Amino acid sequence: MKKNTPRKGKSNTSPFKKFMKEKPKRDEFQERSFGGPKKRISKKSEEKQKQRKNEKIKKTAYSPFEKGTQKPVYDIKKVMKVTKELKEEKPEVKKTSETRLNKYISNAGVCSRREADQLIAEGKIKINGKVVTEMGYKVKPNDRVEYEGKLLKKEKYVYVLLNKPKGFITTTKDPQERKTVMQLVKNACDERIYPVGRLDRNTTGLLLFTNDGEFATKVAHPSSNTQKIYRVELNKSFKEEHEEKLRDPNFALEDGPIFMDGLSINGDDRKEIGIELHSGKNRIVRRIFESFGYQVEVLDRTVLAGLTKKDLPRGKWRYLSEDEMIQLKYLSGLDKKKKK
Incomplete structure (x- = not known):
């Protein structure tokens, strides 16, 4: 079989081997981009470029994108880094747990807020040893509030x-x-x-x-829909026609809807009734049955927001x-x- 021999005047080395042989050293490389060769950049120029890029990232992170003036930056790590730096630059705002003076007095169990306003106006409240008559004064965590020589403190909830x-x-x-x-x-x-x-x-x-x-x-x-269940005893039997009217979702009294959630008729005489509602209107249960001509003889709230009278x-x-x-x-x- 005939061996392939290189022609005269041409090298037998492959193009890749030739490139590797003639490849310049790393420090002799010049960075290239689509715009042609780039010259070496000084440290000052590098710092300026970094500053410009950071400013660009800041604008992208903290201002809306505007066409023609800003280009979005997609370097997420850079954005996060600059955002962190900006947060560190901002002065920390300390949250203070200040309380209005009348509320502070009320929370201490002295009186209601309205009565507290009177005490403040009469000059009976001292803060840090000085009489305060300013209604809108806000009590700071380290303030000493006194009433009749007694130091006031916030009560625990009961x-x-x-x-x-x-x-x-x-x-x-x-x-x-x-x-x-x-x-x-x-x-x-x-x-x-x-x-x-x-x-x-x-x-x-x-x-x-x-x-x-x-x-x-x-x-x-x-609006909290607090459950209230009542046991009602009437002076006479509750008629079926009145029951139908009461079960109607559109049933209302003169001051509006009753927000009834349930109704049960107990006993053969139909005098004992269970009614569930979440309305907080005054005398609501009595007024419901009085509107039909009945008199409520016994009214007992047996359930309140899931709480019962068991062992009480x-x-x-x-x-x-x-x-x-x-x-x-x-x-x-x-x-x-x-x-x-």
Whole structure:
């Protein structure tokens, strides 16, 4: 077989081997781009280019994209680096937990906010040894607030459940000196607690007390859909035609809808009724049945926001458990607000 022999005047070396043989050393290379050869860049020029690029990245990260003036930068690592540097350059803003003076006094259990405003106006409140009459004053964490020589501190939150008996009105004070629900819970705690919502004088059942104003407002408001179940005893049988009208979703009283969630007729005489609703309107249950011509002889709130009267005799109170508090705050939407 005939061997291939190179022609005269031509090398037998392959183009790749020839390139590797004639390849210049690394330091002899010149960087090339699509625009042709590039000259070596000095350190000052490199620093200037970095500064320009960083400025470009800053603009891209912190201002909207404008066509024709800015080009987006896709170097994510650079963007993150410059963003971090910018955050470090910004002065840290310290969050202060300041509280309005009237709210601070109320939270300390002295009185309500309205009454606190009076104390401030009368010059009875001292802050750091000086009398303060400014209504909008905000108490700083290190301030010493005094009333009648006593140092005020924020109270811990207390939650008490009462099984209310007949003959007590739901109010903190009564000018006519009638019996109030506050007399039933006076030994529950040293903190100043208030009833959440209200029950009529002749209405019995569950009533909640607390010094947590935000919680009380949320639970009492109809938007929280706080469950309330009542046992009702009427003076006569509840007619079926009246039952149909009451079950109608469009049924309403003179002041608007009743927000009824459930209705049950108990017993053959149809005098005992269970009704579930979440309305907080005054005397709502009594007014419902009075609109049909009935008289409510017994009205007892048996369930309040999932809480029951189990092991809680009439006229007695108890503290809410941790699990009950979690359930209540979830139902009222307070824990969702905090997560947000």
